[in-house]
Amino acid sequence: MNDEGFGKGSHLHLIDGSAFIFRAFHALPPLTRKSDGLPIGAVAGFCNMIWKYINDARGSDAPTHVAVIFDHSSKTFRNDIFPDYKANRPEPPEELRPQFPLTREATVAFNLPSIEIRDFEADDIIATLACQARELGGRVTIISSDKDLMQLVGDGVEMLDPIKGKPIGRDEVFEKFGVYPELVADVQALAGDPTDNVPGAPGIGVKTAALLINEYGDLESLLARADEIKQPKRRQTLIDNAEQIRISKRLVQLDRETPIDFAMATLEVKDPDPEVLMEFLNRMEFRTLTKRVAERSGTTAPEPLAPPPEAAAPAAPQFAPVDCDAYETIRDTAALQRWLDAIRERGMVAVDTETTGLDEMQADLVGISFCTEVGNAAYLPLGHVEGTADLFGGGAQAAGQIPMDQALAMLKPVLEDPAVLKILHNAKYDWKILARLGIRMAPVDDTMLMSYVLNAGLHNHGLDELAETYVGHRCQPIKALLGSGKNQITFAQVPIDAATRYGGEDAEITWRLWQHFRPQLPAAQVTTVYETLERPMIEVLAGMEMAGVQIDSQHLSRMSGAFAQKMAALEEEAHGLAGGKFNLGSPKQLGEILFGQMGLPGTKAGKSGALSTSADVLEDLAAEGHELPARILDWRALAKLKSTYTDALPTFVNPDTGRVHTCYSIAGAATGRLASTDPNLQNIPVRTDEGRRIREAFLAPEGRLLVSLDYSQIELRILAHIADIPALKQAFADGIDIHAMTASEMFGVPVEGMDPMIRRQAKAINFGVIYGISAFGLARNLRIPRAEAQAFIDTYFQRFPEIRAYMDRTTTEAKAQGFVRTLFGRRIHTPGISSSGPAAAGARRAAINAPIQGTAADIIRRAMIRMPEAIEGIPARMLLQVHDELVFEADEAAVEPLIAAAREVMAGAADPVVHLSVPLVVDAGSGRNWAEAH
Incomplete structure (x- = not known):
C-alpha cells in the first residue's frame, strides 16, 4: 500500500456502513417518499446516523482519515469454503433492497469514501484496513458494535459503539467472550453462530468454549489434546467434529489480506460540500436534515422539490421495489394490440426476448417481454409447449398463445417504427433473434453498452449484476427455472405464469437501468462514445455474425491427425528425456520430474506451495538449454491448437447455413477491443506454420475470394x-x-x-x-x-x-x-x-x-461502422474482425473496388474527430482462403 500521507499521528475511523443500514431500518417505522412512494426509512436513519457521527467526531481526537464500508453482496469466498454459510439468513425485506444503492449515494453526498469489494464482507475490508493502518503507525477506531469485529481490538485498534458512544477495548471484549481479542475467533469457532449458520461444536456455547480455550491455550492445542478432556460427551464432541470446528474457524476468522486497490491517503477526511449534500437530502425529501445542514454551513436550504405532475414520467423509478407478480400475460390479439397502442403513445419500450438457447443462429423464439414504465410490464408467450417435451421440441403447443406468425405481423410495424425507441440489454442478441424472423429493430438503446462506456474496468455488465448494483434488486436466476445437468429443460417448457414473472422482470430491470444510466452519459462526457462507437456496432456486428464464414472441415481433420502424430512423437521423446513414461498434461507429474528427479531450479506457484510448471517457467528452463521443458512447450502448443481449432471448429458449423458464426463481445475488454467467442477466431497464431495452415481452412465459396485489410503497426x-x-x-x-x-x-x-x-x-x-x-x-x-x-x-x-x-x-x-x-x-x-x-x-x-490500445480499437470500430455504406453496391460483405484486421468475402471481379473503398475508409477512420500526426497505412490481400489473403 502507498503510505504517503498516512503514518504516525494519523487516526483512521472505519464505519461499518452495513450495520448502520440494518440498525436504521429496524429502529425506525416505515417511511416512504411522498412524491412517489419510494421506501426511504433506512436511508433517513442512515443519514441521521452519519450526520451525528460527523458532528461528534470533532475535537482533539478527531479522525484524520475515514471510510464507510459496505457488504458488496451476500455471497463471499466463505461460501466456497462452506456452501451453507449464512444459508439461514432471510433475504433482505423487499422494501429495504431499493434503499441499498441510496445509502451509497448518501455516503458520497456526505463526502465520505464508500468502499465495498466483491467476494468479501465488510468485516474483512475493515480488518485489512485496520491492520494496514496500524502497520503504518496510525491509530484505528472501528465505528461498530459488531461482535465479529472484536477479534481486531488491540494495540492501536479500538471499537466505538455508535449508539451508546461507548468505547470497546480489550477488557470489554474479555467481558463479552471470556477471552481477549486474539482468541475470539477460537471461541467463535467452537460456539458456532446460528445467525451465520457457522456449525461450530454441537452443544458447546460461548462460556464453555472460553473455559476450554483458556485451559488449553488455543483452538489447535485443544483439538490436539481433546482425548485428555475428562467429560466424555464433551471429549467425544470435539473428536467427532474436529474438521467441522476447523472449518468454522476459517469462517469466523476475518481475512486481513483483502485486495485493496487504493492508497490510505485517499481516505483523508474532507468536509461535505453543502450544495451537493443538500441536493441529495432535498431529493430524498429529508426536510429537517436539509435545514440542519443549511444552518451549519451558513447557507439557505433549497426549496422543496415540487411533486411531479401526474402526466410526467415516474420519478426515480430505479429505486422503487420490483413486483414480479404484477406483470400481465398477453394471451390474445386484443391484449397485444392494447400494448402496442400504449407503446406507440409512450414512444419507448424496454424489450427482452426469451429463447430455447444461447446460440442466436439456432435458438427459437419462445416469448417477448415489454415494459413501458416501472411496474408496468407484460410477457407475450409464443412458443411454450406442454411440460413433457424433450430438449428438441416436439411437445404440444401450450394453450393461451397467439400464433407466432400473427403476433410477429402485429409486432413488426412497432419494433421497426423509427418513432419508437426500443431499449434492450445486450441488444445484439435480441436483434439477431428477431432479424432471423424478418424484424429489424430500430432505433435501439442498449443498457449493457451504457454501463460499459460509463464503468469499463470497474465491473462486468451483465443484467443480474447491474440489477443488484444499481437497482438493489436480485433477479431470479435462470437455473431456478431451467434446472441443470441432465434434468435441464429449455425455456419453451417453462410454465407461462413463471415465464411471465421472469421475462417481465428482465424487461423492467432493463427499463430501470436505462433511466439510471441515460442521464449519466453527458455528465461523464461519454455520450459521443456511446452514440458513435457503441450503438452503431450492434447492427454492424450482428450482420457479420449472421453472415458467418465457410470452413474446410476435411482440411482441419487432416491437420488434427497430423498434430496427433507430432504430439505422439514429442511424447515419446519427452519420455526418453525423462527416463520413463509420465502424463505430459499433468503439472504434478511434470513438476516431480523437472524439480525432483532432474533437480532443475523452480519457483512456487501461489499459495499452494507447489512448484510452477507454467509456460514462463518452462521457457526460462528451455532458454538455459534444458531439452525436456522445450519438448513440453512444443507438445502443449500443438495440444492447444488441436483442441481449440482443428478438433473444435468443425463442431461449430451451423447445420442450416453450413458456415461458422462466431459471436463478438462488444462490452468485454475495458479498452474497447472486441472479443470473439464460440468459436474464438482472434487467437489463431499468425506467424507460425501451424497457424497459417489453420487459416487455410477458412474458404471463400466458388466464384468469390476472401479479402483481408490490416492496419500496419x-x-x-x-x-x-x-x-x-x-x-x-x-x-x-x-x-x-x-x-x-x-x-x-x-x-x-x-x-x-x-x-x-x-x-x-x-x-x-x-x-x-x-x-x-x-x-x-x-x-x-x-x-x-x-x-x-x-x-x-x-x-x-x-x-x-x-x-x-x-x-x-x-x-x-x-x-x-x-x-x-x-x-x-x-x-x-x-x-x-x-x-x-x-x-x-x-x-x-x-x-x-x-489510451493506445483503446484508440486503436476505436479507430477500427469507426471503420467498421462506416464500411456498410462505403461498400454498398459492391458484391461483398464484411465477415470477421481480428483486432487490427478486417476480413471480407467478395466476388472475384469486385476485389479491387472493395480494397480501394475499404482502404480509404480505414485510412481515414480517425477523421474528422482526431487529426493524427502520422498516416494510417492499410495492407491488403486476397485469396481463395484466409492464409492467402492475409
Whole structure:
C-alpha cells in the first residue's frame, strides 16, 4: 500500500456502513417518499446516523482519515469454503433492497469514501484496513458494535459503539467472550453462530468454549489434546467434529489480506460540500436534515422539490421495489394490440426476448417481454409447449398463445417504427433473434453498452449484476427455472405464469437501468462514445455474425491427425528425456520430474506451495538449454491448437447455413477491443506454420475470394502521435522501416545492411514498451541476460524520452481521476493503480497501454461502422474482425473496388474527430482462403 500521507499521528475511523443500514431500518417505522412512494426509512436513519457521527467526531481526537464500508453482496469466498454459510439468513425485506444503492449515494453526498469489494464482507475490508493502518503507525477506531469485529481490538485498534458512544477495548471484549481479542475467533469457532449458520461444536456455547480455550491455550492445542478432556460427551464432541470446528474457524476468522486497490491517503477526511449534500437530502425529501445542514454551513436550504405532475414520467423509478407478480400475460390479439397502442403513445419500450438457447443462429423464439414504465410490464408467450417435451421440441403447443406468425405481423410495424425507441440489454442478441424472423429493430438503446462506456474496468455488465448494483434488486436466476445437468429443460417448457414473472422482470430491470444510466452519459462526457462507437456496432456486428464464414472441415481433420502424430512423437521423446513414461498434461507429474528427479531450479506457484510448471517457467528452463521443458512447450502448443481449432471448429458449423458464426463481445475488454467467442477466431497464431495452415481452412465459396485489410503497426503509430515523438513520427511519414530506424537510433548502426538480429531486438522493444515490458520479460523474449535487456530498455528511454514522459503523465492522470481516456473520449477505469505490489504494477502497465490500445480499437470500430455504406453496391460483405484486421468475402471481379473503398475508409477512420500526426497505412490481400489473403 502507498503510505504517503498516512503514518504516525494519523487516526483512521472505519464505519461499518452495513450495520448502520440494518440498525436504521429496524429502529425506525416505515417511511416512504411522498412524491412517489419510494421506501426511504433506512436511508433517513442512515443519514441521521452519519450526520451525528460527523458532528461528534470533532475535537482533539478527531479522525484524520475515514471510510464507510459496505457488504458488496451476500455471497463471499466463505461460501466456497462452506456452501451453507449464512444459508439461514432471510433475504433482505423487499422494501429495504431499493434503499441499498441510496445509502451509497448518501455516503458520497456526505463526502465520505464508500468502499465495498466483491467476494468479501465488510468485516474483512475493515480488518485489512485496520491492520494496514496500524502497520503504518496510525491509530484505528472501528465505528461498530459488531461482535465479529472484536477479534481486531488491540494495540492501536479500538471499537466505538455508535449508539451508546461507548468505547470497546480489550477488557470489554474479555467481558463479552471470556477471552481477549486474539482468541475470539477460537471461541467463535467452537460456539458456532446460528445467525451465520457457522456449525461450530454441537452443544458447546460461548462460556464453555472460553473455559476450554483458556485451559488449553488455543483452538489447535485443544483439538490436539481433546482425548485428555475428562467429560466424555464433551471429549467425544470435539473428536467427532474436529474438521467441522476447523472449518468454522476459517469462517469466523476475518481475512486481513483483502485486495485493496487504493492508497490510505485517499481516505483523508474532507468536509461535505453543502450544495451537493443538500441536493441529495432535498431529493430524498429529508426536510429537517436539509435545514440542519443549511444552518451549519451558513447557507439557505433549497426549496422543496415540487411533486411531479401526474402526466410526467415516474420519478426515480430505479429505486422503487420490483413486483414480479404484477406483470400481465398477453394471451390474445386484443391484449397485444392494447400494448402496442400504449407503446406507440409512450414512444419507448424496454424489450427482452426469451429463447430455447444461447446460440442466436439456432435458438427459437419462445416469448417477448415489454415494459413501458416501472411496474408496468407484460410477457407475450409464443412458443411454450406442454411440460413433457424433450430438449428438441416436439411437445404440444401450450394453450393461451397467439400464433407466432400473427403476433410477429402485429409486432413488426412497432419494433421497426423509427418513432419508437426500443431499449434492450445486450441488444445484439435480441436483434439477431428477431432479424432471423424478418424484424429489424430500430432505433435501439442498449443498457449493457451504457454501463460499459460509463464503468469499463470497474465491473462486468451483465443484467443480474447491474440489477443488484444499481437497482438493489436480485433477479431470479435462470437455473431456478431451467434446472441443470441432465434434468435441464429449455425455456419453451417453462410454465407461462413463471415465464411471465421472469421475462417481465428482465424487461423492467432493463427499463430501470436505462433511466439510471441515460442521464449519466453527458455528465461523464461519454455520450459521443456511446452514440458513435457503441450503438452503431450492434447492427454492424450482428450482420457479420449472421453472415458467418465457410470452413474446410476435411482440411482441419487432416491437420488434427497430423498434430496427433507430432504430439505422439514429442511424447515419446519427452519420455526418453525423462527416463520413463509420465502424463505430459499433468503439472504434478511434470513438476516431480523437472524439480525432483532432474533437480532443475523452480519457483512456487501461489499459495499452494507447489512448484510452477507454467509456460514462463518452462521457457526460462528451455532458454538455459534444458531439452525436456522445450519438448513440453512444443507438445502443449500443438495440444492447444488441436483442441481449440482443428478438433473444435468443425463442431461449430451451423447445420442450416453450413458456415461458422462466431459471436463478438462488444462490452468485454475495458479498452474497447472486441472479443470473439464460440468459436474464438482472434487467437489463431499468425506467424507460425501451424497457424497459417489453420487459416487455410477458412474458404471463400466458388466464384468469390476472401479479402483481408490490416492496419500496419497501428499502435506504434498512435504511440508516436499521443506521446509526440518527432523521430517516430518522421519515420512513419517517410515510410521508413520503423524497427530498423529504432535500432539505428538506439545502437548507432546504419539502416542499410543492418544485422537482422539487431532489428529483431528493436522490434521486441518497440512492441514491448507499449505493454510496459520489464527487463525480465524482454530477456525471456530475446533469450538474453536480464542485465543486457535492462540496458536495452534504458537506452530506449534515453533515445525517446517522450515515451517516459507519456508514461509518467498517464500514470499521474490515472491516479488523480481513476481513469484514462482514448483520443476519442472512451473512459477506461484503472482500479488498483494507487495500491502497492504486483497488482499496482499491473494496473500501471494497463493504464499506460489503455489510451493506445483503446484508440486503436476505436479507430477500427469507426471503420467498421462506416464500411456498410462505403461498400454498398459492391458484391461483398464484411465477415470477421481480428483486432487490427478486417476480413471480407467478395466476388472475384469486385476485389479491387472493395480494397480501394475499404482502404480509404480505414485510412481515414480517425477523421474528422482526431487529426493524427502520422498516416494510417492499410495492407491488403486476397485469396481463395484466409492464409492467402492475409
